[in-house]
Amino acid sequence: MTISPVFPGTRTQGQAARLPRLVLAVSVLTLAAACVNGGNNKFDWDLRGGAGNTSEEVRQATASRPVADANGILSYPGYQLAEARRGETVASLAARLSLNPAEVARANALQVNDPLRAGELLLLPSRVSAAPQPVAGAAAGPVDITAIATTALDSVGSGAPAASPAAAGGGKEPVRHTVARGETAFTIARAYNVSAKALAEWNGLDADLTVREGQTLIIPVATAPAPNPEPVPTQPGAGSPTPEPPSAKEPLPDEKTQPAAQKPKDTPASPDLGKQATGASATRLAMPAQGSIIRGYDKKKNQGIDIGAAAGSAVVAAEGGTVAAITKDTEQVQIVVIRHADNLLTVYAGVDGLTVKKGDNVKRGQKIGVVRAASPSFLHFEVRKGVDSLDPMTFLK
Template sequence: MAARTVSFGIGFRVGGSLSLLALLAACSEPLDLDMRGLMNGGFNTADAARASTAPRPAADNRGVISYPNYQVAVARRGDTLAALAARVGLPADELARYNGVQSGDTLRAGEIIALPRRVSEPSPATGATTTGPIRPSSQIDITTLANDAIERSAPTPAAQRPTPQVGTEPIRHQVERGETAFTISRLYNVSVRSLSEWNSLDSNFSVREGQYLLIPVVTQAPAPREVAPIEPGRGSPTPQPPSASQPLPTETPAAAAATTQAATAAAAAAPPVANVGTQTAASASNAAMAFPVQGSIIREYSKGRNDGIDIAASVGTTVKAAASGQVAAITRNTDGINILVIRHPDNLLTVYTHVDNITVAKGDAVSRGQSIAKVADFEPARVHFEVRKGFDSVDPMTYLR
């Protein structure tokens, strides 16, 4: 028995080693050295490796990549943190503290350094082909198409404006103690190779505590795994049927009936309460503008994130002009969403989207409160309303109160 046990152990070690070497030779992904989560049938990174990710956006001459919520800088070959800080115009010690490094440390070419506060936006003056942060295409479509339509309708077209960059803002992950590139890639279901390419990790895929990493943007998710169908009723207990020996009473007890009637009367007397957002109210007579529809504000204004307000309204609700003016443009974005723009005095514009059945045409004069469209069938049904001073968005509520 003892000899048989020894023989088995030697055979297992030799066979296991050969199998492991063959596996490593055939594997196209880096070896997960910590192996956490892979034993006993744990999480497998194969699906993450098959996910397709977009390339990292190009930086300007300073190395700055800008998003609505944060900015990062990309190091050059031979850069120290102090040199990068001087190039982007931030104090070296502040940049070092924020990223958990020393100001004299040498950086790898392409390494990502998070900026603790915003610097000037990329523009043609800094070597970028476009101006401003990288924004989602849904926002860019509305802004760009409306601006282009307005410029074409103006008596003297404005100078050609650079088109803002379009893209998805990636998640910015700060490395915590004990995390590795492999555990982080599994956390976000991306391949460790993509994570390394986006952040220019070294050959050992080393990360440090406090380091900021950009999580690659997935452009094509892995195919879902096939799951064997479950027979109906399998795995769930059969509920106990109600007893037929004790039928329900045919009459409600007097005390219960009185309580029910009182509760019903109280509910009828209580005013309805909006369950989402702030409820719009009729604008004051001296307000510069009126709400295009009445309903709950389900998304508030946030410059750079939401350049207007979203007001919930039933499909088919009449959309009214917020103020008197002239229809400057009627167009639609790549998603088929209609965009209606009205020009007002003092270089003001109002923008209405998620509408259909538009009843006005370009060049028409409209008056405040005039019907211009209907709420389109979207989920959720709403009107997106913007106010712009020239081409810059402003908070619509300052004109609606």
């Protein structure tokens, strides 16, 4: 066999013939990778029954995920669900609720020692009582600050009392669905005409929307029907009618225009906003505690920031507003919620020695308490627009 040398910058005849096919193959692979990795995971892996369009515009609007009680229980007339905590297994969850681990595992198609994700819902084989009240003097365990701050927002809104877990979703009991072999979160969502995102949020599914055979899912409660525009009837082959523009009915009124380059009369001079800026207006929110950021914002894992600060150091209002809520979790960790203009909320978790009460008007930088003693001591700080969390650092910089 004779091997012909190939010098840099030259191509053999066979290489030149294969080049277009190679470019096409690379282009196809690049496009597929972009659909999966760079397209916000919009690629539909589940093309069953010819349903290639997973557009959410045709899905029903659904209520927010129901809020469990302090013990992680969602109670409905026909059943109860338990929300798993971080690091729990089926056995430890069953022990926490005084249930038989084997029965809990069997009801959820799991093994007794299977690990659970935080927020994952398990169907309870029998009913349990409401969450017990905290025992005075009991040792405090690990505290999920994010869950605490989110719970505090339940009492903030129109002033009405927070809805009970069973009343979430408009007071309706969600339909239960047992996952059959071959089903996916996408096919189940389509069957009930809800979005896969809502199904995942309501059931605490992982980022891959993984479901298992025998798993019990609750279907998000619809708050509005899916849009159903009525098509305009046409004769076969006639095509769709073209809508008539509004300008075709009446002529536009006469108007006197002015050249863009000509400055309108009586135009006031533009103010120099740079001279009017102050230290308070340069940053939208003030730092609520003096210290360094020991844990940053993460939309899924930490819906605020943790500011490492000395125990007993001052906690101040990040902006002027009204104290909308003061509450505690079962471990007596105190939370303060302040409402500001434009429906903006700031949440302060881990505050002791409060100097304000619910309904008080506070000024920017006003002391509202001190940092709670802990190991380590820190202040958890959140910024929310309504109930949606925002990155506090975008307001503090």
